[in-house]
Amino acid sequence: MNPVPDAYLGVWQRTLLTTTAGEHDRDTRVYWLQTAHLFADLRIPWPAPQTPQQLALQAGFAGVTEVRGEECQWHRAIDLQPPRASRDIGRMHFQRPDYLLEDGLDGSYHEVWERLPDSLGRSDGRWLHAADGRQGCLLLAGDYFLFAASRTHPLPPGSSLGELLARGGHAAELLSFELSFGRHQHGAMPWSIELSSLPGRAGQTLLPAAIDPNHADLWHQPALFNTLGANPPVAGWQLGDCPAIACVQECLS
Incomplete structure (x- = not known):
């Protein structure tokens, strides 16, 4: 799969959502981190x-991004x-390099x-998997x-997590999905969530301060994979292949 255009790389903050259903949202804190393939x-x-x-x-979600002309699809x-x-x-x-407008194909949102x-x-970024069945990723963009x-x-x-909870689902398991966003700040506050x-x-911190995101061998440091996340897998995380679009579509169909 081709990488996304360089114009998409970085961290994008959503500052406005409007919909034809009457929603107007400036308050929800929304961040999208995009690398060459993973988001x-x-x-x-x-x-x-x-x-x-x-x-x-x-x-929140993560996977693979595909750009075709003006259309961007998040798998x-x-x-x-x-x-x-x-x-x-x-x-x-792109109105400007740092100012991007997104519209639904059906015109239902802006x-x-x-x-x-x-x-x-x-x-940079890597897809991860664990022996306990979990998948994940660690993505980096600038700081x-x-x-x-x-x-x-x-x-x-189910239609939503709220519905699953209302049906008596176990809250601890349903809400255990981790998405943690933060900055390294050049070592001043390393890996601060x-x-x-x-x-x-x-x-809190995502990783120990000793793990340098700029290190050439970042993805080969055992400490990264053994301590990553609020609940690291017992056997640690393993590097995995970038999810193939066909596999993502099959898994979610």
């Missing part, structure tokens, strides 16, 4: 959710919410994205990172 997206309501029902309103390999039947495709227009200036430069880790078991069918889908995770 991750985190969406946390404001005020910060506290109860299980509020936490179930969060959204979700893992998702905090139950899998959606519709494809995630937007029509993109989003404004602004690129964070400190997200330019380094762009930012976004880590995603799926649940141990797939979600049962600013926003996470897991309560209490913001303000």
Whole structure:
């Protein structure tokens, strides 16, 4: 698969969502980190959710991005919410290099994205898997990172996490999907988490300070794979191949 155009690389913050259904949202904290192939997206309501029902309103996903002309499609390999039947495709227009407009193909929504200036430069990421069945990724863009880790078991069918909770689903398992976003800040506050889908995770560190994201052998440091995330796998994370688009579509169909 071809890499996305360089114009897409970095961290994009959504500053506006409007829909034909009347929604107007400037408050939800939304960040999309894009590398050459992999992406991750985190969406946390404001005020910060506290109860299980509020936490179930969060959204986030990760996978592979495909760009065809003005159309951008995000193939979700893992998702905090139950899998959606519709494809995630937007029509993109760069008004400026750091100011991107996204519109639904059916015209049902309009989003404004602004690129964070400190997200330019380094762009890297790896797909991960664990012996317990989890998948995830660690993505880097400039001074930012976004880590995603799926649940141990797939979600049962349902329209939303809220519905699954209402049906008596086990909250700890349903809400265990981790998406943690933050900055390395050139060593001043290494791997500092600013926003996470897991309560209490913001303000903590994703990885030990000794792990340098600029190190040439970053992806070969055992400490990275043994300590990554709020609940590292017992046997550690393993590097995996980038999910193939065909496999993502098959898994979610």
